[in-house]
Amino acid sequence: MKRYAVDETRGKFTLNAGAGLNLGIPGSSIRLKFDYSYSDLYRLKQAHRVSLGVVL
Numbered sequence: 001m002k003r004y005a006v007d008e009t010r011g012k013f014t015l016n017a018g019a020g021l022n023l024g025i026p027g028s029s030i031r032l033k034f035d036y037s038y039s040d041l042y043r044l045k046q047a048h049r050v051s052l053g054v055v056l
Contacts, residue, residue: 015040031055 018037033053
């Protein structure tokens with residue numbers, strides 16, 4: 001998933017992207033989740049977000 005946005009005050013393009021995985025452990029009902037996203041925040045540079053989850 002890619003999403004482009006325009007900062008209307010500066011006329012600059014910013015980039016936001018993200019991806020995720022949802023994996024099952026063979027022989028178990030446990031699932032592992034991993035999500036990552038990136039945002040270009042112009043003046044604040046960039047933000048990387050990571051989340052991990054375990055579903056029982």
